[in-house]
Amino acid sequence: MTESEDAAPVEQHIDAEPESKQAPNQDKTKLEEWFIGSIDQGTTSTRFLIFNGLGVPVASHQIEFKQMYPHSGWMEQDPSEIVESVQTCIEEATKSFTHMGQSTDDIKAIGITSQRETTVLWHADTGEPLYNAIVWPDTRTQSIVRELKERKGADKLQDICGLPLSTYPSALKLTWLLRNVKEVQQAYDVGKLMFGTIDTWLLYKLNGGKEKKVHITDSTNASRTMFVNLHTLQYSPEVLEFFQLDTKKIILPKIVPCSDTEAFGSLASGVLKGKRITGCLGDQSAALVGQLGFEPGMAKNTYGTGCFLLYNVGEKPVMSTHGLLATVAYNFGGKRKPVYALEGSIAVAGSAVKYVVNNLKFVDSSDKISECAATVEDNGGCYFVTAFSGLFAPYWIDSAQGTMFGITQYTEQGHIARAAMEATCFQTKAILDAMEKDSGHKLTELAVDGGMSNSDLCMQSQADIINIPVDRPVMRETTALGAAIVAGFAVDVWKEFEELKEINKEDRTIFQPRISHEQSGKMYKRWTKAVEMSKGWLDSDPESASQ
Numbered sequence: 001m002t003e004s005e006d007a008a009p010v011e012q013h014i015d016a017e018p019e020s021k022q023a024p025n026q027d028k029t030k031l032e033e034w035f036i037g038s039i040d041q042g043t044t045s046t047r048f049l050i051f052n053g054l055g056v057p058v059a060s061h062q063i064e065f066k067q068m069y070p071h072s073g074w075m076e077q078d079p080s081e082i083v084e085s086v087q088t089c090i091e092e093a094t095k096s097f098t099h100m101g102q103s104t105d106d107i108k109a110i111g112i113t114s115q116r117e118t119t120v121l122w123h124a125d126t127g128e129p130l131y132n133a134i135v136w137p138d139t140r141t142q143s144i145v146r147e148l149k150e151r152k153g154a155d156k157l158q159d160i161c162g163l164p165l166s167t168y169p170s171a172l173k174l175t176w177l178l179r180n181v182k183e184v185q186q187a188y189d190v191g192k193l194m195f196g197t198i199d200t201w202l203l204y205k206l207n208g209g210k211e212k213k214v215h216i217t218d219s220t221n222a223s224r225t226m227f228v229n230l231h232t233l234q235y236s237p238e239v240l241e242f243f244q245l246d247t248k249k250i251i252l253p254k255i256v257p258c259s260d261t262e263a264f265g266s267l268a269s270g271v272l273k274g275k276r277i278t279g280c281l282g283d284q285s286a287a288l289v290g291q292l293g294f295e296p297g298m299a300k301n302t303y304g305t306g307c308f309l310l311y312n313v314g315e316k317p318v319m320s321t322h323g324l325l326a327t328v329a330y331n332f333g334g335k336r337k338p339v340y341a342l343e344g345s346i347a348v349a350g351s352a353v354k355y356v357v358n359n360l361k362f363v364d365s366s367d368k369i370s371e372c373a374a375t376v377e378d379n380g381g382c383y384f385v386t387a388f389s390g391l392f393a394p395y396w397i398d399s400a401q402g403t404m405f406g407i408t409q410y411t412e413q414g415h416i417a418r419a420a421m422e423a424t425c426f427q428t429k430a431i432l433d434a435m436e437k438d439s440g441h442k443l444t445e446l447a448v449d450g451g452m453s454n455s456d457l458c459m460q461s462q463a464d465i466i467n468i469p470v471d472r473p474v475m476r477e478t479t480a481l482g483a484a485i486v487a488g489f490a491v492d493v494w495k496e497f498e499e500l501k502e503i504n505k506e507d508r509t510i511f512q513p514r515i516s517h518e519q520s521g522k523m524y525k526r527w528t529k530a531v532e533m534s535k536g537w538l539d540s541d542p543e544s545a546s547q
Helices: 028-033 079-099 142-148 154-161 170-180 182-189 198-206 237-242 283-290 350-358 366-373 413-439 456-466 478-490 517-534
Strands: 035-041 045-052 057-064 107-114 119-123 193-197 216-218 254-256 277-282 299-303 307-314 325-330 339-346 383-385 403-405 446-449 470-472 509-511
Touching: 035 079, 035 198, 035 478, 045 079, 045 478, 057 079, 079 198, 107 198, 107 283, 107 478, 119 170, 119 182, 119 198, 142 170, 154 237, 170 182, 182 193, 193 198, 198 216, 198 277, 216 277, 277 283, 277 478, 283 299, 283 307, 283 325, 283 339, 283 478, 299 413, 299 478, 307 325, 307 413, 339 413, 350 366, 350 413, 366 413, 366 456, 383 413, 383 517, 403 517, 413 456, 413 517, 446 456, 456 470, 456 509, 456 517
Parallel strands: 035 107, 107 277, 216 254, 299 446, 446 470
Antiparallel strands: 035 045, 045 057, 119 193, 299 307, 307 339, 325 339, 383 403, 470 509
């Protein structure tokens, strides 16, 4: 993940899944012999997968990398280590691919998907980072958010960019860096400061860095910065002025569609040197594409480090009035118009599972959390508001912190483990309710993917809490598949969405609700009470790290 799918362990190498049916008028043999590489750079791990033209992963390699937490609420990563992890995954997955008797000549192109909002700044002359990457859940900017909400024009921002002022978008991370890191301010003063999210940083380095100077982003990632007008998909002068940025002093990446034969360049080194990069999009957009959510009204929920629900609203953005984000779903370019989505973002999902494993030490690995939760029949009245980074959609409560309610002498490890998983399910319910109000339509089924979706118990709890069926595919690498699809469209592996309709559709598991509306309603009412009681914990915190 990306914000997406890193929460649960994944095998280092993937054997081919059972073959999917191909769409009419396609040459199945040719599709089996055409391959697309997919870089999936997530919040806690990186992977590289190679898919054939039927959407089947045939080789894969994954690496976890270091997370840094220098202060409470801070989260950083080493930008150079991220690049190295991508390069290693490409080398190792390709080695497995060639050991199978395949040729790298058959890899037609490469796609990239990555964690969004995470911010990297580097110097134009050296091509090297000026500070660690500030990761999307980082909350050091809380006092800056409060300050900016009082600035003239703050009330107009969301109508332009689709995002609220919060600790989440890249704009706030950039503001903190400009105020607090001398090297960043110095580079800005002389017009040498380069800005990017992880996709931009990777494309810059994979293309050869300062020699090639490929400085580019796609419209899905760009829409997560706050700097972009959602209607034009170009930088908004009004928003840049609000953040007091001089475009002569900061170098912003060029914005292009997600699928392009030339704009993203090619790999400058390594075993796949010279291979074109023809697709790029943010991880949650990639998951929607990988779930084939091409029609308005389709939605997917990805359970990774965080949890992200995207609802396709069609070719015009819908500005939420109920706590959701307006964002770019995907933009294939050419004759196709951009497609937009409503998004519900949950900061803590799989990271709550890791908290139970690493901090509470109830079990020794994330994949055993369901076993622990299954030792009890229900949550025993225990509710865990996992607000480690405040609460995201639809609440947007920066002052909330993690709180647990309903603990008694009866409470066991299993109750807390179950409550940690249910927290994501309850927040998903809140997001679905908000989406119904914004769109006027009630979702009838929810497609899911990501690490936590591997848990039958969690997905059954999700179906029970939202009272609609939950649809889980056999092959859950949908984020990487989405990146492969946008790259494949650029090089004519596929030309029409119709050709994809059977990809990853076989043997899906449907979780039907097993409890009554009345019972789920009572549980949800208790959850909303717990959320209300978690508010305001940080309102007068004298030790706030923000400047």
